[in-house]
Amino acid sequence: MKIKKRLLWLFLIPVGIASCDGSFLDQTLTSDLNETVVFGDSTYASGFLTNIYTDIGFDTDGDRFGGHNTMSSNGGLQVACDEAEFRASSTITTGMAFATGTVNPVIVTDDAWSTCYKQIRACNTFLKKIGQTPMVENTRQQYIAECKFLRAWYYYILVRHYGGVPVIGDTLYTADDKVNAVRSSYEDCIDYIAGQVNDALSMKVLRPRTSGSTNGRINEGACYGLLSRIYLDAASPLHNNPNGQWGTDETKNLLGYASYDKERWLKSYEASKKVMTMTTGDYRLYEVHADDDNDNAPEPGWGYYAVQIAADFADVTSYEDFKYPYGAYQEIILQKKEPESIRVCDLYCPPSCGGDKYGGYIYWDLAEAFPMADGKAIDDPEGKYYAAYSPVTPKQYRDPRFSNVVTVNNMQQMSAGEKTHMVYTCLGDGATEDAIYSGTPTGVYIKKMVHRGCAGNYFVEPPISRPLIRFAEILLNYAEAVNEYYGPSWTENIGGTEMGAYEALKLIRRRAGIEAGTDGLYGLKANMTQEEMRAAIQLERRLELCFEGFRFYDVRRWMIAEETDNKMMHGLELTHTGTNMNTGYTWRIVDVRKHVFRKSMYFWPIPYNETVKCPELLQNPYYE
Secondary structure (H helix, E strand, C coil), X not given: CEECCXXXXXXXXXXXXXXXXXXXHHXXXXXXXXXXXXXXXXXXXXXXXXXXXXXCCHXXXXXXXXXXXXXXXXXXXXXXXXXXXXXXXXXCEHHHHHHHCCCCCCCCCCHHHHHHHHHHHHHHHHHHHHHHCCCCHHHHHHXXXXXXXXXXXXXXXXXXXXXXXXXXXXXXXXXXXXXXXXXXXXXXXXXXXXXXXXXXXXXXXXXXXXCHHHCCXXXXXXXXXXXXXXXXXXXXXXXXXXXXXXXXCCCHHHHCCCCCCCHXXXXXHHHHHHHHCCCCXXXXXXXXXXXXXXXXEECCCHHHHHHHHHHHHCCCCEECCEECXXXXXXXXXXXXXXXXXXXXXXXXXXXXXXXXXXXXXXXXXXXXXXCECCCXXXXXXXXXXXXXXXXXXXXXXXXXXXXXXXXCCCEECCECCECCCEECCXXXXXXXXXXECCCECCCCEECCCCCCCXXXXXXXXXXXXXXXXXXXXXXXXXXXXXXXXXXXXXXXXXXXXXXXXXXXHHHHHHHHXXXXXXXXXXXXXXXXXXXXXXXXXXXXXXXXXXXXXXXXXXHHHCCCHHHHCCCEEEEEEEEECCCCCCCCEEEEEEEEEECCCCHHHHCCCCCHHHHHHCCCXXXXXXXC
């Protein structure tokens, strides 16, 4: 972490990106140089590739959305689904439009389309010109492999948003060229993306994992991780539908396959297993149950917090019999590099901790979804802690991830250097600026990725580089593919360890700090059917990966968004009476916002200004 240097940062913006650990992103950028100069010098050429990295992960940024035609931020994908409420604003934002069912081609942000095609063109330029750059040949080949992955990554973002998009291959269009704006089929796009990733792998120049100053660069793990993800998407009901294709006759091949094929699940399983069996690289969950910042005080599930801010815990390399040579990076496969900043604190912290309210407010519906410490749902009468649950003290006897995701009333959080500052969201006696209807419309705040030692009103800046692919996702991808292809009870031996859908979920829940129970199932139901296991996996993804950009797309690929995003969202209203802030509360669940989901919203609309320029560019169905 570092002291804030805001004025210095303003002067650094034109020439480079500062990072927290001397990373490759510290290299000089090259936007003001012509191609002849850039590719005639190895340092400039390397900087050109660095420029392509700078937008990686923009689509899942917590402050992605601004007001229409403005630069103001108003949340990200979390406010466009059932995770969080957007900040009240007089401007129309994409998150607001998705939540209210009013999204259309005119008001939707064009950032996915414009940013991805800008970077795809940059990839094509790099791949065409890098051959003339004087440099060590092995370095050149490594850069080419990285660039091929990045090109695939940006195409994946496009396909995730729109379905099939124009694939331009290696073409570099000039102002005089007629651009091919005909959308490729969904199948052709997936094949092209996978082909680019496999080309990068086949070059045999990427490291199994990156570390130190190369954290954030593409490696073999990231390649297999992206394959695991794209094949999981492709196998899911939205694109691989046994009941017929989704969309209109004109667009259905742009949005999915012509027929259902169960083997598509197998491809995701195989790519996931590749990551799980990489002995060189050694990706695994970071399971540490002691708080390193608090003299190793026992804290079940502390590793779940640490991986969100891995740069500050790279030196925590062991816990009991577990050894982690890379510290909290052990679980990180690919991350978005960012300069140290209080921006995450700004987005999510309560007002008394310096939050600016632009990142959204977690819905009580998501907060309630976290199980109790025994892994059982809060309303499961067979749970060990069923009688102990109360919305007044919701963090007691709870899945430890709850306290790392949600800030609730009477919870301690850093403010202006005061570690013992208490946040009060209640009405009545002792009410503060953090209260429901004043600081938050839901009565709770987002806490995930907020550094415990920092605040929006404090002078210490934490690392905010965040995971884009981590091992927990790979385990969940594996579990889902296994359940769909082999079934819930199927197991195999991986490295001397039994593995299957059950085992993958148990590993994630064990790392979370949930109790094993006498049956060793960490609260999971025994002998689940395929449908029950599917629901268990969907819940675990919702909890483990919340606010990482997955939920918005998961509910779409599962085709359950018409249930999850088409209902009333809720908050928690507490009222306090008396002088003792630990007692004297009454509570009620309150309506916050009715979300509306229209059939068209399974995909994003292509921005209006793009379809106007290119009449052959078909709009997605139900947006006309």
